[in-house]
Amino acid sequence: MFREIFNxxxxxxxxIPGEELTRIAGKAETFEYCGERLHAIFxxxxxxxxxxxxxxxxxxxxxxxxxxxxxxxxRFGVDFVASPRHADIxxxxxxxxxxxxxxxxxxxxxxxxPKIVIACGDCARDGGIFKGAYGSMDGVGSVVPxxxxxxxxxxxxxxxxxxxxxxxxxxxxxxxxxx
Amino acid sequence: MPPYNEKYIEVKPDEIAxxxxxxxxxxxxxxxxxxxxxxxxxxxxxVYAVFSPSxxxxxxxxxxxxKDDGDGYSYxxxxxxxxxxxxxxxxxxxxxxxxxxxxxxxRRLILHGMYGKDVHPLRRxxxxxxxxKATDITREDDYEYMQVKGEGVYEIPVGPVHAGIIEPGxxxxxxxxxxxxxxxxxxxxxxxxxxxxFENMGFVRGVELAERVSxxxxxxxxxxxxxxxxxxxxxxxxxxxxxxxxxxLELERLYNHxxxxxxxxxGTGFAVGYAKGAVLKETLMALNKRITGSRYLxxxxxxxxxxxxxxxxxxxxxxxxxxxxxxxxxxMAFLLDSTSHVExxxxxxxxxxxxxxxxxxxxxxxxxxxxxxxxxRAHPHLRYPSLVFETHTRSKGDVYSRMMVRADEIECSLSIxxxxxxxxxxxxxxxxxxxxxxxxxxxxxxxxxxxSIFYWVKADAKGGPLRVKGRSASFCNWxxxxxxxxxxxVPDFPLVNKSFNLSYSGCDL
Numbered sequence: 001m002f003r004e005i006f007n008x009x010x011x012x013x014x015x016i017p018g019e020e021l022t023r024i025a026g027k028a029e030t031f032e033y034c035g036e037r038l039h040a041i042f043x044x045x046x047x048x049x050x051x052x053x054x055x056x057x058x059x060x061x062x063x064x065x066x067x068x069x070x071x072x073x074x075r076f077g078v079d080f081v082a083s084p085r086h087a088d089i090x091x092x093x094x095x096x097x098x099x100x101x102x103x104x105x106x107x108x109x110x111x112x113x114p115k116i117v118i119a120c121g122d123c124a125r126d127g128g129i130f131k132g133a134y135g136s137m138d139g140v141g142s143v144v145p146x147x148x149x150x151x152x153x154x155x156x157x158x159x160x161x162x163x164x165x166x167x168x169x170x171x172x173x174x175x176x177x178x179x
Numbered sequence: 180m181p182p183y184n185e186k187y188i189e190v191k192p193d194e195i196a197x198x199x200x201x202x203x204x205x206x207x208x209x210x211x212x213x214x215x216x217x218x219x220x221x222x223x224x225x226v227y228a229v230f231s232p233s234x235x236x237x238x239x240x241x242x243x244x245x246k247d248d249g250d251g252y253s254y255x256x257x258x259x260x261x262x263x264x265x266x267x268x269x270x271x272x273x274x275x276x277x278x279x280x281x282x283x284x285x286r287r288l289i290l291h292g293m294y295g296k297d298v299h300p301l302r303r304x305x306x307x308x309x310x311x312k313a314t315d316i317t318r319e320d321d322y323e324y325m326q327v328k329g330e331g332v333y334e335i336p337v338g339p340v341h342a343g344i345i346e347p348g349x350x351x352x353x354x355x356x357x358x359x360x361x362x363x364x365x366x367x368x369x370x371x372x373x374x375x376x377f378e379n380m381g382f383v384r385g386v387e388l389a390e391r392v393s394x395x396x397x398x399x400x401x402x403x404x405x406x407x408x409x410x411x412x413x414x415x416x417x418x419x420x421x422x423x424x425x426x427x428l429e430l431e432r433l434y435n436h437x438x439x440x441x442x443x444x445x446g447t448g449f450a451v452g453y454a455k456g457a458v459l460k461e462t463l464m465a466l467n468k469r470i471t472g473s474r475y476l477x478x479x480x481x482x483x484x485x486x487x488x489x490x491x492x493x494x495x496x497x498x499x500x501x502x503x504x505x506x507x508x509x510x511m512a513f514l515l516d517s518t519s520h521v522e523x524x525x526x527x528x529x530x531x532x533x534x535x536x537x538x539x540x541x542x543x544x545x546x547x548x549x550x551x552x553x554x555x556r557a558h559p560h561l562r563y564p565s566l567v568f569e570t571h572t573r574s575k576g577d578v579y580s581r582m583m584v585r586a587d588e589i590e591c592s593l594s595i596x597x598x599x600x601x602x603x604x605x606x607x608x609x610x611x612x613x614x615x616x617x618x619x620x621x622x623x624x625x626x627x628x629x630x631s632i633f634y635w636v637k638a639d640a641k642g643g644p645l646r647v648k649g650r651s652a653s654f655c656n657w658x659x660x661x662x663x664x665x666x667x668x669v670p671d672f673p674l675v676n677k678s679f680n681l682s683y684s685g686c687d688l
Contacts, residue, residue: 052345057346057395057682067457068454080343098293123391153391153477154475
């Protein structure tokens with residue numbers, strides 16, 4: 001343990017060097033750009049509450065991956081929070097199973113205004129592969145109002161960040177035009 | 180003609196309990212149990228109980244016809260003799276309305292309050308519209324949680340929406356002070372009706388659905404499903420397809436196990452260990468993406484083989500695994516060197532061997548408690564018969580044992596992958612599977628990262644799917660969780676939970 005700390009202090013190298021990120025994630029440039037745009041829009045504070053409404057759990061793992069040292073979205077001020085009361089964005093995955101419909105509604109009500117709901121993954125859009133199953137509500141939009149969709153099954157971490165950025169940026173543009 | 184290792188035995192309703200009890204006493208695990216609506220074939224429902232030992236490649240399937248005795252459908256429950264059957268029989272009651280008489284728990288398991296009480300979704304004459312008509316999402320759930328009574332006992336309800344980025348489920352803790360007396364997990368919030376959907380999708384498209392049963396076990400699920408359909412159709416795969424599937428199964432195990440060891444650090448608040456584990460996992464996910472085009476190995480399996488020749492990427496795989504291996508070795512040395520981490524793991528969340536056996540635990544959960552069961556060795560499939568590897572077990576059943584079994588299996592998977600890539604393989608990537616024998620049925624199975632996965636498929640008179648039953652490892656392991664956390668403190672629950680790493684989605688189907 002002490003050796004580890006010692007090495008980190010003396011070595012003074014970042015945990016994951018930049019070229020490593022490019023090699024592993026392959027999309028470092030766009031990723032950095034998305035992060036900085038988000039930073040500009042929200043001013044170092046985007047709080048996301050992730051709600052699983054019947055997904056296969058792949059989308060959740062990709063959201064978790066956003067927090068790992070390779071993507072490290074916290075450096076852009078993006079963070080996943082434990083309570084909807086702390087959230088700006090609800091990131092909902094899954095087709096919305098019947099069992100989760102009520103819980104999703106309550107989570108939505110508990111989120112303070114202004115709130116943005118983003119449906120993440122193909123099945124969150126219209127049920128995807130689960131479309132037509134008896135336990136599926138076929139999309140997040142059938143339960144709560146949705147601002148935008150992130151495509152992919154599952155979307156990879158960079159796509160999720162890009163999706164959040166694009167959807168919030170378009171909302172900002174829309175609001176700017178109105179006023 | 181059933182596949183070579185499946186033996187179907189016709190039993191009468193009054194025999195099934197004694198026959199099951201006998202097999203269970205002979206140390207044969209209850210692999211899965213399910214019903215099937217075969218009224219269109221021979222006028223009766225059928226209940227199947229699948230048993231097999233861990234050392235002989237022979238699977239016994241008890242098959243029982245259940246007819247309407249004027250008072251509805253019922254048969255004597257086997258749960259009093261084979262405790263491992265308790266969830267399966269409740270599932271059968273919910274989905275088919277077949278009553279296991281004498282079952283100790285008459286609560287509904289899968290269908291929550293919003294589903295109509297008299298609608299049994301998997302009956303063939305019940306359509307999706309019928310089910311939707313009888314549901315009302317605002318209807319109150321009348322589920323009765325198990326209660327612990329006494330002075331100072333209080334309940335902590337958690338969920339279904341949890342604090343982290345995790346799947347939904349409700350946990351009802353009964354605690355005294357910080358100590359957990361009982362945990363009653365309520366799952367199936369994610370129930371989407373996947374088994375019914377399989378029947379409507381056809382065998383070929385079913386592969387895509389099987390891939391989406393459980394995210395990080397995508398490849399294990401789709402392989403088990405494909406094997407079931409291929410065995411039913413009597414198709415032999417090429418050596419190349421078998422090698423590719425075996426390789427990808429081991430890669431899936433690898434990224435899961437390494438990720439899980441890292442996640443356990445999150446359970447003890449050990450951020451550095453967690454971060455190091457996450458980097459290794461990410462490296463493996465990126466490898467998956469490079470060699471198959473999908474981080475979750477989706478879109479690779481097709482009936483009859485695979486779409487991508489992953490053996491061609493041998494250089495990339497070996498090079499990446501080399502760097503992962505050295506990273507993993509230093510991570511393990513780092514973790515085991517940290518007394519504060521290891522002390523939290525030792526003696527926490529102990530799962531006793533007899534409980535694990537009686538409740539039918541599988542995979543890591545069973546092997547860490549001393550049950551040496553591994554489907555790769557019990558029923559060799561794909562390239563496993565020609566590979567040499569061990570079943571790794573520990574005897575204590577605590578969180579530390581589960582971490583160490585994973586560590587041993589990581590080494591094992593690394594050497595399996597290396598030995599697969601040592602030689603070239605002939606044959607086509609996939610062979611066409613077009614004809615499905617009317618009334619044919621077969622099992623498919625594989626050892627996923629969390630434990631054994633079984634699929635059973637049966638074709639109807641026209642060769643379409645009559646029944647597709649999927650049983651994930653988590654379905655077997657959730658019921659043992661209350662016993663592992665009993666006597667532990669509430670703050671250790673996340674750690675115990677992470678050490679099992681169970682899927683909600685794979686369980687809820």
